[in-house]
Amino acid sequence: MDTQLERSVRAAIDFLETQGYRYALVGGLALAQWGVVRATYDVDIKVLVPRGDYAEMRASLQAAFPNPARPHLPEHSLVVAVSIHEVIVDFLLALPGYEELIIERATLRDLGGWSVWICSAEDLIIQKVVAERDKDWVDVEALLIAQGNRLDQIYIEEWLTQFAEALEKPDLVREYKRVLKKSGMPD
Numbered sequence: 001m002d003t004q005l006e007r008s009v010r011a012a013i014d015f016l017e018t019q020g021y022r023y024a025l026v027g028g029l030a031l032a033q034w035g036v037v038r039a040t041y042d043v044d045i046k047v048l049v050p051r052g053d054y055a056e057m058r059a060s061l062q063a064a065f066p067n068p069a070r071p072h073l074p075e076h077s078l079v080v081a082v083s084i085h086e087v088i089v090d091f092l093l094a095l096p097g098y099e100e101l102i103i104e105r106a107t108l109r110d111l112g113g114w115s116v117w118i119c120s121a122e123d124l125i126i127q128k129v130v131a132e133r134d135k136d137w138v139d140v141e142a143l144l145i146a147q148g149n150r151l152d153q154i155y156i157e158e159w160l161t162q163f164a165e166a167l168e169k170p171d172l173v174r175e176y177k178r179v180l181k182k183s184g185m186p187d
Contacts, residue, residue: 005029008087009043013116015064021057022048024106024119026092026127031139033109034121035146038139042088046119048103049093054078061091098159102127121147126159129176130167137179144183153185 009029016023024030028040049057054076061080062068069088070081080091094100106117119127125143128136144151157173164172 004085005041005043005087008084008089009116010114011084012043012045012065012089012091013114016045016047019060021050022103022117024103024117024123026102026119026124027090030119030124031143033118034124034143036139036142038142042090043084044090044092046092046094046099046102048100052096054093057093065089098162121150122152122156125151125156126163129160129172130163132169132172137175140176141179141183144180144185148185153180 009025013023013025024046025033025044026046027042027044028038029043031038031040047057047061058076058080061082065082065084067083068081069083070079070090073079073081078093078095080093082089082091094103102119102123103117105120105123107120108115109118121143125140128140128143157176160173160176164170
């Protein structure tokens with residue numbers, strides 16, 4: 001992680017931990033912790049919202065980090081995008097249910113003298129499959145190759161099945177199994 005990115009991550013994490021907010025690093029920086037290195041220029045952090053008070057959480061984050069980023073986002077979005085040391089940090093406010101589970105299942109990882117809660121490889125895969133962007137499918141395949149048999153495929157497929165049904169996208173599971181097979185993993 002380059003120095004500017006690290007300074008931004010540390011500032012964000014220090015704030016969250018000082019305030020007692022639970023979180024999990026997701027996105028490109030989490031990928032690197034699971035063996036997939038790719039260039040990333042922003043920070044994505046899933047944050048548990050105490051008492052479900054989203055307005056209070058948005059206000060707290062905006063007060064701590066007053067430089068807004070991504071002005072096109074709606075005011076009451078589940079994303080609080082700020083600029084910290086000239087790096088965009090997206091605080092992704094967790095919804096009840098599965099997104100809370102992402103934070104509960106996160107693992108504390110040492111990043112060379114400081115620790116950060118990182119989203120599990122399985123939850124990272126699920127989020128990327130549901131997002132369905134081309135770059136996410138590339139990341140999913142790379143994660144499957146890097147993590148191999150260490151992944152809990154039952155957990156992944158159970159959640160993907162639920163998302164496929166809820167989003168009325170039955171192809172999600174089929175496409176995941178195609179990428180799984182392509183990666184050399186048995187389905």
